[in-house]
Amino acid sequence: MTPRAERIAGQGALHDSVLDAIGIRITSGELSAGDVLTLEAIQDRYGVSRTVARETMRLLESRGLVTSKRRVGITVQPMSSWQVYDPKVIWWRLSGPDRDAQLRSLTELRIAVEPLAAAAAARGASAAERDRAVELAAAMRERGDAGELKEFLDLDTEFHALLLRAGGNEMFAALTEVVAVVLRGRTTLGLMPHKPVAKALDLHEAVAAAVAEGRREDAEDAMRELLAEVRDAMTR
Template sequence: MATTALHTTVLDALGRRITSGDVAVGAPLTLDAIGTEFGVSRTVAREVMRLLEGLGLVRSRRRVGLVVLGIEEWNVLDPRVIRWRLEGPGRDDQLRSLTELRHAVEPLAAAGAARHAPAPVRDELVAVAARMRRLGEAGDLEEFLALDVRMHELLLRSSGNEMFGALAEVVAEVLSGRTHLGLMPAAPVPEALDQHEAVAHAVAAGDPDTAEAAMAAIVGEVRRALDRG
């Protein structure tokens, strides 16, 4: 197995354990134990621990080594941490907190895109929304997902707010997670398709108020669906 694949396998395994609570806060992790369990070298184990430390999941302490940290220390906006949490027992809480973040940010991003997006982005948004309708009505969820991710990325990155743009990968992970975890309907509801087209056309027309309202409707329905459970 290539070194990169080894890193990923061990990192994912330990990341899931920590974010799921299977490893208690304050528990020590050692290079020897990781190497023995996963059959990897100390070099690989050390690199994995460096990555976990960079994500705020562990910290080095004198005379103890590396210890597991609580959620308040995690880099909760890193796509890897989001993915691990979505795959764990805290999935519902993670979806709820991320959806609340989207509700706060994405309507304003859509309004910003209506003000700032260049002409090619406006044209692409309209084309993407139209293709999303065709794919959604056909039940092609995988390609629909790819376009959905693209649409939200375009809105965030063309909003004129670099902080919103930095959340593009976060939103992509949420959208992908909901689909791959079977939390989406077999076909998108017609209202969602209507609202995506409404956002795209409002941005294309330079209408920030309509773009904001349509995006608020999209993420608002996601919140209500989570509340319905």
């Protein structure tokens, strides 16, 4: 890597670390709506350049967490202004005391959307997508039974992304990264059992089989039951 590339990579890492730190402070409530930040305070607290501080504020503003106005400063915004579908915002909320509420709202969103996405996939998926859904469900059972959670997570993420896209609904497809963040969050934050429960594995296979065979109602029902199991597990 050239010296210039190293500098750019280093600046990117600084942006990410400071962005995450301030994002978590806002979404956790440590910084409240109406609090005012300054570039100078950010530079001093995190030991970064003014360029990094300014870029961090720009990224927070693009997500609705702050606004910047001349002669007013950088002001923290209420949750109603946040880009709540942004994967970074979701991750920050999952990393803080708002975790349970965020998981609940995201699970309710999934229950509303993913059963319909599964039905759409049963109607419109390509032959390759139907075959891949079955392959993924079988691999998930193998990895799940072995307690290999990282590998299981990768397969589970691909499985749900495939179904969100396969039906051809661009609104469903736009939620792919949102669902991926939820799945990663449950595993990374220790909210998954050591092994996925047998019922969840059965239901993934039921969804895959229904999609592969074009059974729309069965795909929708199996996905709804699968997500109900997820909701109940979170409650427990």
